[in-house]
Amino acid sequence: MAPGRRRATIGDMVGSRARIAGVAVTGVLVAGLLVSPVLCSAGSARTPDETLPVTSLRQLERPSARVPLATTPRPPVDRDAVLAGLQAAALPAGVALDAVVLDRDAAVLVSTPAADRPVPSASLVKLLVVQQLLARAAVGVLTLGPADLARMERAVTASDDTAMSLLWDAHDGADLVRSAAATFGLTGTAPPAESGQWGEASMSAADTGRFLAALTAGAPGAEVLLGWMRNATATAADGFDQRFGLLAAGPGGGVAGKQGWMCCVAGQRHLHSAGVLGDGRTVVLLGEAPSSVSWTRARRALDEAAAVLVAGTA
Numbered sequence: 001m002a003p004g005r006r007r008a009t010i011g012d013m014v015g016s017r018a019r020i021a022g023v024a025v026t027g028v029l030v031a032g033l034l035v036s037p038v039l040c041s042a043g044s045a046r047t048p049d050e051t052l053p054v055t056s057l058r059q060l061e062r063p064s065a066r067v068p069l070a071t072t073p074r075p076p077v078d079r080d081a082v083l084a085g086l087q088a089a090a091l092p093a094g095v096a097l098d099a100v101v102l103d104r105d106a107a108v109l110v111s112t113p114a115a116d117r118p119v120p121s122a123s124l125v126k127l128l129v130v131q132q133l134l135a136r137a138a139v140g141v142l143t144l145g146p147a148d149l150a151r152m153e154r155a156v157t158a159s160d161d162t163a164m165s166l167l168w169d170a171h172d173g174a175d176l177v178r179s180a181a182a183t184f185g186l187t188g189t190a191p192p193a194e195s196g197q198w199g200e201a202s203m204s205a206a207d208t209g210r211f212l213a214a215l216t217a218g219a220p221g222a223e224v225l226l227g228w229m230r231n232a233t234a235t236a237a238d239g240f241d242q243r244f245g246l247l248a249a250g251p252g253g254g255v256a257g258k259q260g261w262m263c264c265v266a267g268q269r270h271l272h273s274a275g276v277l278g279d280g281r282t283v284v285l286l287g288e289a290p291s292s293v294s295w296t297r298a299r300r301a302l303d304e305a306a307a308v309l310v311a312g313t314a
Contacts, residue, residue, distance in 0.1 A: 106217070127229075187206075199262060269290070287301065
């Protein structure tokens, strides 16, 4: 799930944020590309495996209706306790976190103070690109062939960077991001400043939550996109283990998740986990840590933070 064409540093994040550990709760958790030579560049000659099962165009035409869920009165959320739990998870690891949790009706249950702050999205931007392509195909504005669909599926399930780069170049990814921002009212979302560096497209935790909540409400393409998110692979195309944060227990379990990671711009690692739970809640975690913090420590912080958010808003 690392962002698009890699710089020599593999990172695609804007400047370092000198955040002290105490800001862990208010920092915006940013999508990540890992510090590894496996990161793909948009210009890679490697093509995704298009022999995998592909969603048919007929599925794109099927209306995506919200599935009624049995509801019971939800006890008030102890926001202070949840925020304190986030800080306790992040502080020891030196990770700055920002988070948002929405109920199935898009009401905010928990939001960290800086949730509206735009940050580099890393692989979370793949969701915007794929949703916009599905939406355009559903109304006949765009025809998607088998290769497009295979790449879209791999960009979501295996977070394949090469697949994403090919889609970005073929379909004007920057325009798709602008269109998604306008469609869903994403105030902190914008294309990357440098053409092609799709991982540097900005999003905020609040934007990510708003977009995912719109999917649960039946936004165009939601049925297909959420289905792919529920089928995330345990290991990403670049070899990164996607079992962290909301997917710490592994793919499945009713969670429609998207992960992100990247390193290292200005000495920072970024790690994200966002998705929709089986009961319709939307949970977003964006994180940032100095490169001196190992992936193991950063992942553990996200695991603990995700557990706090899920349990604290149940």
